[in-house]
Amino acid sequence: MNQLAVVLVFLPVIVSIVIYLSKWRHMNIVAIASQLALTIVAVVYFTHFYGDFESTHIVLGGWDSRIGISLANDELSMSFIFLSLFSWWMVLIYTFRFGHTEHSFLFFLIFLQGVFLGLLQSNDLFNVFVFLELATIIVTILIAYNKKGESFRSALYYLIVNVPAMLVFLTGIILVYFTFGSINIVALTEQFQDVDDTIILRFSYVLMMAGISVKAALFPVFTWLPKAHGVAQSAISALLSGLIVKAGVYLFFRMNFLYEGAGFAYSDFFFMVGVLTAISGVMFALSQKELKQILAFHTISQVGIIMMGVSSADSDMFYGGILHTFNHALFKSLLFLGAGVIIQVYRTKKVGEIRGVFKTMPVVSIFMIVGMLSITGAPFFNGFISKSIIKYGLAEQGWRYWALYVINIGTATSFIKMSQIFFGPKTLSYPLKNMAQNVAMMALAFGCVLLGNFYIPFSEGFFGIRVEEFDLTSFDVLLDYGITVAIGLVFYFTVIARDLKPVRMIRESRISFENANLVFLIYIVALTTYFVFLS
Amino acid sequence: MNPILTFLVVLIGFYGLSTSDNIIKSVFSVTIIESGVILLFLNLGNFQGGSIPILSEDLVSIVDPLPQALMITTIVIGSTVTALSLMLCIKIFHHYGSVKWKEVLARKDVKS
Numbered sequence: 297m298n299q300l301a302v303v304l305v306f307l308p309v310i311v312s313i314v315i316y317l318s319k320w321r322h323m324n325i326v327a328i329a330s331q332l333a334l335t336i337v338a339v340v341y342f343t344h345f346y347g348d349f350e351s352t353h354i355v356l357g358g359w360d361s362r363i364g365i366s367l368a369n370d371e372l373s374m375s376f377i378f379l380s381l382f383s384w385w386m387v388l389i390y391t392f393r394f395g396h397t398e399h400s401f402l403f404f405l406i407f408l409q410g411v412f413l414g415l416l417q418s419n420d421l422f423n424v425f426v427f428l429e430l431a432t433i434i435v436t437i438l439i440a441y442n443k444k445g446e447s448f449r450s451a452l453y454y455l456i457v458n459v460p461a462m463l464v465f466l467t468g469i470i471l472v473y474f475t476f477g478s479i480n481i482v483a484l485t486e487q488f489q490d491v492d493d494t495i496i497l498r499f500s501y502v503l504m505m506a507g508i509s510v511k512a513a514l515f516p517v518f519t520w521l522p523k524a525h526g527v528a529q530s531a532i533s534a535l536l537s538g539l540i541v542k543a544g545v546y547l548f549f550r551m552n553f554l555y556e557g558a559g560f561a562y563s564d565f566f567f568m569v570g571v572l573t574a575i576s577g578v579m580f581a582l583s584q585k586e587l588k589q590i591l592a593f594h595t596i597s598q599v600g601i602i603m604m605g606v607s608s609a610d611s612d613m614f615y616g617g618i619l620h621t622f623n624h625a626l627f628k629s630l631l632f633l634g635a636g637v638i639i640q641v642y643r644t645k646k647v648g649e650i651r652g653v654f655k656t657m658p659v660v661s662i663f664m665i666v667g668m669l670s671i672t673g674a675p676f677f678n679g680f681i682s683k684s685i686i687k688y689g690l691a692e693q694g695w696r697y698w699a700l701y702v703i704n705i706g707t708a709t710s711f712i713k714m715s716q717i718f719f720g721p722k723t724l725s726y727p728l729k730n731m732a733q734n735v736a737m738m739a740l741a742f743g744c745v746l747l748g749n750f751y752i753p754f755s756e757g758f759f760g761i762r763v764e765e766f767d768l769t770s771f772d773v774l775l776d777y778g779i780t781v782a783i784g785l786v787f788y789f790t791v792i793a794r795d796l797k798p799v800r801m802i803r804e805s806r807i808s809f810e811n812a813n814l815v816f817l818i819y820i821v822a823l824t825t826y827f828v829f830l831s
Numbered sequence: 832m833n834p835i836l837t838f839l840v841v842l843i844g845f846y847g848l849s850t851s852d853n854i855i856k857s858v859f860s861v862t863i864i865e866s867g868v869i870l871l872f873l874n875l876g877n878f879q880g881g882s883i884p885i886l887s888e889d890l891v892s893i894v895d896p897l898p899q900a901l902m903i904t905t906i907v908i909g910s911t912v913t914a915l916s917l918m919l920c921i922k923i924f925h926h927y928g929s930v931k932w933k934e935v936l937a938r939k940d941v942k943s
Contacts, residue, residue: 363897422901429908433915440919445926449935452854452919459861459912460848463868466905467841470872473897809857809932814849 298354300341301367301417304377307334308410316403324392327402331388334409335381342374349374353419353482362478368419372618376416376546379625383539384409386740390633391531392732401441408434408535415543421469421479424550425462428511428543432458435540439528450523457520457812458510464820465507471500481554488557495828497558502823504551509819512544514603515572516815518596519807522580525592530636533588537595538629545602545621552606565826567607571699574600578706582713582792583803586645587635590714591628594671597703598624604700605686613689619755620682623747627670627679630740634664637733638717641724647713651720659734661718666741668711670748672781673704675773678747684773701780708784713792834874840867854923854930858916865909872898872905 311330315323345352353368355361369377387405394401408431415427432455440451473479475496476487491497513521521541525533552561577597584590602624605617637660642650654661670677673684683704690697747754792799807815844867847860876898884896920930927935 422904426904426908429912433908433911436915436919440922443922445923445938448919448922448926452916452923453936455912455916455919456848456857456861460845460864463864467868467871470868470875470898474875806936808852809936810849810852813845817845817849 297341297344298352300337301352301354301369302356303337304334304341304417305367305410305414307337308406308413312403312406312410315399315406318399323399323402324388327388327406328392330406331381331385335385338377338381341369342378345369362480362483364420364480365423366419366480366482367414367417368482369417372546372549373416375622376542377413379542379622380409380412380416380539382743383535383625383629386629386633386736387531387535389732389739390534390636390736393730394531401438404434404438404441408438412539412543416546419481421472421481421484424547425466425469428465428547429459429462431540431543432462435524435536438532439524439536441532442527442529444527447527450527453809454520454524457517457816460813461507461510461517461816463507464503468500468503468507471496471503475500481550485554485557488554491558493558493560498560498828499824501551501555501558501560502820502827505548506816506820506823508544508547508551509569510544510816511541512548512603513541513573513596513599515569515576515600516819517812518573518577519812519815521596522589522592525595526586526588530588530632530639533592533636534629534632537592537632538625541595541599542621542625545599545606548603549606549618560827560831562608563827564607565823566603567696570600570603570605570607571696571703572600573597573603574703575699575706576600578703578710579802581710582706583799585647585803587639587647587650587714587717588632588645590647590710591631591635594707594710595624595628597707598628598671601683601686601700601703604696605682605689608689613686615755616682616685616689619685619751620679623670623678623682623744626740626743626747627667627677630663630667630737630744631671633733633737633740634660634667637730637737638664647717650717652718652723654718655720655722656724660737663734663737663741665715665718666744668715670744672708672711672777674777676745676748678744678751680773680777681748681751704780705783705787708780709787709792712781712784712788834871837867837871837874840864840870843867852931852933854920854932854935855917857932858913858920861916862909862913865905865912869902869905869909872902 307330311326315326318326349370352370353366355364355366357364359365384405391401391405411427411430411434415424415431418424418427436451436455439454440447469479472484475494476484478484478487510517525536528536555561574597577593577595577600581590581593581597584593598620602617602620605613605620608614637657638650638653639645641657644650666677670679673680687697687700690700841864844860844862844864847863848857851857851860876895878894881892881894884893884899923935924930927938929935
């Protein structure tokens with residue numbers, strides 16, 4: 297039964313090759329069928345092993361389990377698998393018409409799914425590296441798929457910033473292998489329980505975290521993200537922002553579970569990095585003028601909030617961070633898909649030039665508004681649940697609480713700015729012709745509302761987290777949200793709408809390619825100083 | 832070869848990345864970093880007088896075969912990355928007429 301884990305990796309890969317080679321015109325139907333089969337396999341696998349994930353461990357090829365290729369699943373990886381299946385469903389439906397003619401696009405899209413599912417299930421460190429690198433290469437091609445100059449340069453920037461980071465991650469793996477003689481995560485977790493705290497071990501942690509930070513777009517090393525996510529096709533941006541960035545966050549969880557035994561995981565360092573990431577993401581988002589750039593910078597800020605949550609182990613904040621990973625995937629995909637439709641109709645990316653969206657396309661507007669309410673943390677929408685859990689965890693901690701509060705105000709302001717596109721008279725006619733796009737957005741919006749109201753069974757079923765203890769329906773939270781939005785409105789009309797000088801300065805600030813790499817080196821040095829020398 | 836020397840190779844690659852404005856040179860810097868990492872891994876698994884890890888009758892002292900197996904994979908991935916980035920370099924040169932990051936990133940995209 298645990299052989300099914302292999303099917304989850306190879307079915308998309310094989311189907312994608314068939315799609316690429318075939319000349320049949322309706323290959324997108326094959327893609328949907330394979331996706332259906334994959335979902336059924338995942339559900340069967342999950343129901344079979346539910347409650348007993350120890351036995352999912354499988355070593356391929358009959359090698360020694362310490363060095364062979366092995367796959368294993370637990371609650372976390374299973375929930376990520378379902379999240380990625382859902383995201384790919386939405387993207388496949390959204391691009392249903394486009395995939396009709398573009399076989400190579402479908403090839404890369406579905407191949408990426410196999411690679412990503414492999415990354416989630418992989419139980420040996422080297423395969424984590426291989427899958428991550430493969431995902432990087434395929435994402436590069438998908439970013440460059442528009443074949444414009446802009447997309448080529450963003451793709452190359454993405455590749456050249458990410459590959460050295462992956463090699464740094466690999467160096468960390470090498471150090472672990474020569475300390476323990478094993479690369480199997482399950483075996484290593486046991487060995488880490490009674491380990492001597494050596495400099496080599498700490499250095500391996502630092503190197504792995506440095507690589508992961510670039511993948512997850514943390515504070516000083518996020519320069520590639522807005523470039524890549526801003527120019528890719530909207531469906532691809534949705535996938536990148538919703539899910540592929542989460543590969544870094546997922547590995548952050550994994551590596552911290554691993555190093556927990558050695559005693560230096562979950563440090564305050566990553567809380568600080570999370571705060572800086574969130575604040576800088578919000579600051580840049582406030583200054584941007586293009587629809588997709590705003591959304592891309594908000595991915596950075598939301599990853600920062602996730603990091604603030606998961607940087608501590610023993611409180612509920614950790615679960616808040618994990619839940620926020622899921623909620624962010626839903627609403628950010630929704631916003632990117634909606635923005636894609638709007639850009640397609642209006643033929644411009646500038647927020648200032650788009651007006652009257654609500655009159656022109658009311659259905660899309662409603663979905664976008666659901667996404668905006670979710671990301672700003674309105675009650676009864678999913679972003680609210682996870683943000684509140686993190687907020688409860690920080691309640692007694694002075695400035696940390698206020699840092700989150702400021703970030704929330706910034707997010708609210710930024711989406712007040714974006715919501716200006718809804719106002720105004722009807723400017724052009726939009727016949728409701730592409731049903732598939734609306735279906736995909738409707739499913740995502742439905743997911744946002746569903747998780748916002750029925751989060752208790754979801755979080756218990758998947759993670760075994762009990763969230764009833766949080767009082768999330770009182771009058772206070774409504775008031776809190778109202779205050780946040782009110783401050784946001786004032787801030788918008790006094791500073792952002794007038795486009796004051798500091799805002800323009802932030803918008804026009806650039807960091808050159810060389811300095812971006814230098815910043816990565818400085819980040820490694822800072823990590824080393826904190827984890828190796830200071831403790 | 833000393834592990835310190837391989838570390839120096841990695842540093843040379845990072846030096847290239849963080850000082851050169853040329854796109855082609857940054858691609859090569861990535862390749863250099865990768866060579867350094869591969870050398871480091873092979874080095875740590877190797878020792879003086881060890882024989883090649885192929886099963887035979889007189890098996891005395893062989894080097895650790897796992898690093899070699901893993902590094903083959905890394906080399907394959909690395910060549911893919913190099914090929915892909917050089918292809919993108921050509922495309923960028925066609926679109927912008929330059930291989931300098933500063934010029935390429937500053938340019939507004941021309942509608943074609």
